[in-house]
Amino acid sequence: DIQMTQSPASLSASLGETVTIECRASEDIYSNLAWYQQKPGNSPQLLIYDANSLADGVPSRFSGSGSGTQYSLKINSLQSEDVASYFCQQYNNYHTFGAGTKLELK
Amino acid sequence: QVQLQQSGAELAKPGTSVKLSCKASGYTFTSYYIYWVKQRPGQGLEWIGYIHPGNGGTYYSEKFKGKATFTADTSSSTAYMLLGSLTPEDSAYYFCARPLITTFFDYWGQGVMVTVSS
Numbered sequence: 001d002i003q004m005t006q007s008p009a010s011l012s013a014s015l016g017e018t019v020t021i022e023c024r025a026s027e028d029i030y031s032n033l034a035w036y037q038q039k040p041g042n043s044p045q046l047l048i049y050d051a052n053s054l055a056d057g058v059p060s061r062f063s064g065s066g067s068g069t070q071y072s073l074k075i076n077s078l079q080s081e082d083v084a085s086y087f088c089q090q091y092n093n094y095h096t097f098g099a100g101t102k103l104e105l106k
Numbered sequence: 107q108v109q110l111q112q113s114g115a116e117l118a119k120p121g122t123s124v125k126l127s128c129k130a131s132g133y134t135f136t137s138y139y140i141y142w143v144k145q146r147p148g149q150g151l152e153w154i155g156y157i158h159p160g161n162g163g164t165y166y167s168e169k170f171k172g173k174a175t176f177t178a179d180t181s182s183s184t185a186y187m188l189l190g191s192l193t194p195e196d197s198a199y200y201f202c203a204r205p206l207i208t209t210f211f212d213y214w215g216q217g218v219m220v221t222v223s224s
Contacts, residue, residue, distance in 0.1 A: 094153070100151075
């Protein structure tokens with residue numbers, strides 16, 4: 001099974017700041033990676049797919065990058081509505097999710 | 107628009123079973139897989155498995171074999187997951203989700219909380 005190691009587990013940042021969340025796969029997943037945002041009490045929402053493609057309706061301050069085993073999600077100019085948990089997911093070989101990153105405002 | 111509407115919260119006793127539903131609308135039910143995902147409160151997401159309503163084919167991740175059983179009713183566009191032999195470790199939110207083919211999940215149900223307690 002492919003393991004996904006996500007970091008950091010939690011993150012505190014100020015409004016307007018740029019934040020980066022990372023995921024490392026235990027083997028090459030060929031950019032078959034998605035990022036989700038989950039707000040308390042809600043289901044996850046797709047942000048990024050295929051490592052760097054923005055899902056419909058997602059603000060352009062979100063971006064994804066990476067290849068091979070290393071991937072990252074960047075949020076530019078952090079807004080209050082970005083407070084949430086973020087998860088990566090590989091779909092190269094079935095599915096595995098990262099453990100999540102809880103993003104809070106400083 | 108695509109919607110996945112899940113059934114309400116469940117409270118069950120250890121050793122019993124619960125059957126969760128996921129009613130799809132806004133797309134051709136038989137053309138897309140339905141996946142089920144588990145999330146314990148405050149924790150990460152676990153993929154349970156999937157069903158293809160078009161042919162009834164199912165797949166279960168190793169951890170959930172024998173625990174979960176998927177079915178689908180094409181007449182009502184509803185997918186079901188039966189969770190059996192419940193233990194407190196089965197207490198969690200359960201989501202249904204629709205992927206693009208078998209890749210990322212572009213639509214999710216609202217989730218249902220299952221609580222297992224005597």
